[in-house]
Amino acid sequence: MSFADLGLIPELLKAVADAGYTEPTPIQRQAIPTVIAGHDVMGGAQTGTGKTAGFTLPLLHRIARHANTSTSPARHATRALILAPTRELAMQVYESVKTYSKHLPLRSICVYGGVDIKPQQAELRRGIEVVIATPGRLLDHVEQKSINLSQVEVLVLDEADRMLDMGFIPDIKRILALLPANRQSLLFSATFSDEIKKLADQMLKNPQLIEVARRNMVSETITHRVHPVSSGMKRNLLAHLLRHQPDTQALVFVDTKLACGRLAHFLERHGISADAIHGDKGQQQRTETLEAFKSGKLRVLVATDVAARGIDIDELPYVINFELPHTAEDYVAPIGRTGRAGHQGNAVSLVCAEESTASPRSRS
Numbered sequence: 001m002s003f004a005d006l007g008l009i010p011e012l013l014k015a016v017a018d019a020g021y022t023e024p025t026p027i028q029r030q031a032i033p034t035v036i037a038g039h040d041v042m043g044g045a046q047t048g049t050g051k052t053a054g055f056t057l058p059l060l061h062r063i064a065r066h067a068n069t070s071t072s073p074a075r076h077a078t079r080a081l082i083l084a085p086t087r088e089l090a091m092q093v094y095e096s097v098k099t100y101s102k103h104l105p106l107r108s109i110c111v112y113g114g115v116d117i118k119p120q121q122a123e124l125r126r127g128i129e130v131v132i133a134t135p136g137r138l139l140d141h142v143e144q145k146s147i148n149l150s151q152v153e154v155l156v157l158d159e160a161d162r163m164l165d166m167g168f169i170p171d172i173k174r175i176l177a178l179l180p181a182n183r184q185s186l187l188f189s190a191t192f193s194d195e196i197k198k199l200a201d202q203m204l205k206n207p208q209l210i211e212v213a214r215r216n217m218v219s220e221t222i223t224h225r226v227h228p229v230s231s232g233m234k235r236n237l238l239a240h241l242l243r244h245q246p247d248t249q250a251l252v253f254v255d256t257k258l259a260c261g262r263l264a265h266f267l268e269r270h271g272i273s274a275d276a277i278h279g280d281k282g283q284q285q286r287t288e289t290l291e292a293f294k295s296g297k298l299r300v301l302v303a304t305d306v307a308a309r310g311i312d313i314d315e316l317p318y319v320i321n322f323e324l325p326h327t328a329e330d331y332v333a334p335i336g337r338t339g340r341a342g343h344q345g346n347a348v349s350l351v352c353a354e355e356s357t358a359s360p361r362s363r364s
């Protein structure tokens with residue numbers, strides 16, 4: 001199957017060819033015709049699946065009829081709004097929009113907080129068809145009347161689960177209230193918690209569900225094992241398991257930042273090279289630790305699952321839950337990092353008696 005088979009207009013096909021893509025990815029194969037047909041979409045996909053082109057291309061296709069070279073701001077009403085949780089993600093989407101719209105006279109902008117608002121305002125007032133924004137800064141522009149959302153035809157909420165984690169849901173709801181009711185809406189999220197489903201109910205009309213190889217689907221190539229062990233013996237059992245598989249690397253999940261550092265020290269003292277990664281470590285330090293792990297210099301990475309979110313490691317054979325996660329989703333999400341792409345993986349959980357009755361604790 002080619003991009004032309006998906007029904008995209010020639011200007012977009014040309015941009016895709018310029019980008020060097022020959023074949024659509026699975027999410028693109030599903031999302032592009034669905035969005036072109038005008039449906040709302042609930043998409044389960046993570047970065048790396050081609051998700052961005054999956055919504056950007058058909059979005060541009062839908063609004064291409066508004067493309068024009070007039071200098072009048074009135075001829076450049078905002079037709080598409082893409083919300084992303086962070087400046088980096090917003091910029092990535094913006095780069096895609098620019099890449100794919102290069103043969104169409106459509107204007108686009110990326111607006112995010114933490115920088116001077118004035119240049120953004122000046123640009124927005126010229127009229128811009130595609131606005132990519134972080135939620136807070138978009139609302140600043142709404143308040144300052146530098147943007148009018150009354151003609152938005154397509155809304156995209158990217159990485160909705162991260163929006164939720166970052167506390168953006170009230171902002172999103174305020175933005176939804178400013179958009180025309182008869183718009184098309186697309187929501188993308190790596191996970192579907194109850195809260196995301198609630199948001200989807202409010203935001204989407206008869207959505208088509210599109211899912212591709214979600215990482216929080218437990219892969220069939222993973223062997224699952226649970227070791228019952230008293231809490232005091234867990235560290236020793238872990239060291240024992242690692243010693244018995246001297247050539248494997250392991251990602252170990254623990255509940256707290258404190259436990260993270262302590263366990264890494266314990267393993268080091270027992271001759272197993274290990275380091276910890278958690279939210280209190282600086283970005284630079286986290287990057288270095290991660291690089292050491294990826295390059296194989298470091299054998300064991302101990303992490304809180306929040307810090308480990310987004311860790312992308314291929315062919316990781318061993319994922320160990322030092323504590324049993326409290327929800328099924330927490331269980332499968334980290335395990336999804338092993339056994340990908342047909343590789344064999346092992347998932348091990350160390351469970352003590354207290355944990356089968358303990359009340360849920362939140363992870364830090």
Ligand code: AMP
Binds near residue numbers: 020022046052053
């Ligand atoms: P994304 O999941 O949207 O972050 O995209 C991941 C990477 O895949 C990006 O670097 C894209 O440029 C690239 N990509 C997207 N679609 C295709 C495709 N059909 N063929 C090859 N690469 C692609």
